[in-house]
Amino acid sequence: MYHKVAEDIIQAILTNKYTDKLPTEKELVAQYHVSRNTIRKALDVVFAHGLLRRVRGSGYYVIKKPLQSQKILNLSIGFDENSMVSGGPLRSKVLKFDTITADKDLALRGNVAVNSRVYRVVRLRYLQGQLYSLEESYFPRNVVPFLTEESVQTSIFSFLRDAYQMTGSTSENYVHASKISEQQADLLKRQQGDQILCLDGINYLASGKVFNFSRTYFVYDNLALYYHTQNIDI
Amino acid sequence: MYHKVAEDIIQAILTNKYTDKLPTEKELVAQYHVSRNTIRKALDVVFAHGLLRRVRGSGYYVIKKPLQSQKILNLSIGFDENSMVSGGPLRSKVLKFDTITADKDLALRGNVAVNSRVYRVVRLRYLQGQLYSLEESYFPRNVVPFLTEESVQTSIFSFLRDAYQMTGSTSENYVHASKISEQQADLLKRQQGDQILCLDGINYLASGKVFNFSRTYFVYDNLALYYHTQNIDI
């Protein structure tokens, strides 16, 4: 239930139903006919998505995203939702789609067993016609037995959800600035050795199994990755 | 109370008391003499810090950080704790310490009023003798009335906590790859126009007021920024 309430509130914020302040917890309790604990749990989720500031005694305030000329990719939400960048869906150009054996390095990156078989998908992605990213993603075949050609062209995560009810539970992610190889530079229309914003991610099922891991190079102009944290007072 | 429990568990993980699996909730309840709800709230905090995977019916598993040759900066914890990179304290070389008036651009970056007065601190920071970052940080003077020379040389956040009981509550952060100017290149010993990993952050008090914002350029070799997310199923 709190998932639904959270999703509802998130949508309300994204569609500018709430632009400044949320209703009080009491009002939300009345609105959704659930207990205050459930409302607070839902608000925890919305908060974790980086959409709220909460002020004791005062209320919940919507975080106004920067105003700057930048595209924002919100890291505080799950990775499979990340593909939904504001500004429309990503178009893909598939460069590779095959099955390989994970060597030591790849196995380490994906937290999978060495020599295990994994799907490999390499794609260039475009946002509004502009080159957005180069993405290598991997799917362990012992968890993901089959991927269709079509899903690879469009949305693999949607396919996994619809076909196998397979949805990500948690993700571990690493951002760094990485020097690119000659081949990558060629694809990304940059110079060899250029530093590019790079995101490594591992996606887990609720069972704790890895069903996907990936490395993405972002080249979209003025892209910023956003995240939100709560400090704990010790 | 749950803060204390959370902090205790975090310390236990960081000191390798728990390396694989945490005790069950039931055991933690007995250990800390608090209710299960309180334990779960504490575990939420530890989880949000990116230290745990939780599996229903099974237990809580410690996330083993990549073993890789990289330095990891954990973004999933509050920014003021971020300065505690594994590998010891950061040394600072202060380049500027003065008060300026926020122009439109700076005010936007820091979510403060245009023309408000802010402390400016520009520092080079070193980790284990190696250049780590170039950091420009700002403190609105209407919230932070006074900063000592000494605090600027060492830890401003510690000073604010000790002198004013001022601690961060939430942070909004933006990561991007930024081209650096000639002056910055000079300081960072890079080339002008090089792309550098850059982190913009705004820190809020519990009252919702901005008490600090900053821009940090990271140049430490093989540094990766880590974060952890939980996906919600809709």
Added chain:
DNA sequence: ATTGATTTGTTCGTATGTATC
């Protein structure tokens, strides 16, 4: 393969504390 015990997930009710207005 089924069952039963264990373990985490969700939801409710209630009470009290603390900051803001």
Added chain:
DNA sequence: GGATACATACGAACAAATCAA
């Protein structure tokens, strides 16, 4: 000071996934 609003804490019950006999 009083009312409002968010924060913390306890107890209880049932659901759902895992695990072991």
